[in-house]
Amino acid sequence: MKVAIGSDHGGINIKEEIKALMDEMGIEYVDLGCECSTSVDYPDYAIPVAEKVAANEVDRGILICGTGIGMSIAANKVKGIRCALVHDLFSAKATREHNDSNVLAMGERVIGPGLAREIAKVWLETEYEGGRHANRVGKITEYEEK
Ligand code: RB5
Numbered sequence: 001m002k003v004a005i006g007s008d009h010g011g012i013n014i015k016e017e018i019k020a021l022m023d024e025m026g027i028e029y030v031d032l033g034c035e036c037s038t039s040v041d042y043p044d045y046a047i048p049v050a051e052k053v054a055a056n057e058v059d060r061g062i063l064i065c066g067t068g069i070g071m072s073i074a075a076n077k078v079k080g081i082r083c084a085l086v087h088d089l090f091s092a093k094a095t096r097e098h099n100d101s102n103v104l105a106m107g108e109r110v111i112g113p114g115l116a117r118e119i120a121k122v123w124l125e126t127e128y129e130g131g132r133h134a135n136r137v138g139k140i141t142e143y144e145e146k
Contacts (some may be wrong), residue, residue: 001124003029004061006045008071009036010108011064013040017113018062018120027124030058046074053102054080061103062120068107075103079144082137084123092119096126098133102110 003022007015012034015103022029032048032137034040042065061083063071068085075083083103087110095101104123106116 001026001056001060003027003124004049004058005029005031005063006032006034006049006061006071007108008034008040008042008045008066009038010042010066011068011071011106012108014035014064014106014108014113014116017117018064021117021120022124023126025121040089042070043074046071047078049082050075050078050083050103053114054078059102061122063103063105064108064116066107066109068105068110072103072105077103078142082140084121086119087115089115089118089122093126094124096123097129098136100128100130100133100137 033045046063049063052058053061063075065071072083072085074098075081082099082101083105084101085105086092
């Protein structure tokens, strides 16, 4: 699996935490920024990460900002992206099993690094169930194709 990861200034610490997790898990990743401590604009990081996923250059994306909300809104504008904003372990598992989410968004001002790490681990490890969910996810794809 290959992952693209990005954050704004509000998510940079959790981005480093998740990179360390992926190193431990042996998951290859590309860091699309930011590198800064100054204020930046979250769409400048959400959209490149989402586009890499949509183009199948990577398998999944992970985005972190202050709340995770801006990142998830921006990422979900990219065709083919199913970005889930997740702050609990139940949703991390369920959104992979049910929604086949291909981008994970989290908020560093909402949760701490320990929980973010556990959420990312579960999200990275959980497979999509397909079955009855495939019809539902298919309806989203169908709408995008219109
Ligand atoms: C930046 O201050 C903040 O707005 C951003 O990190 C994010 O929370 C937006 O949704």
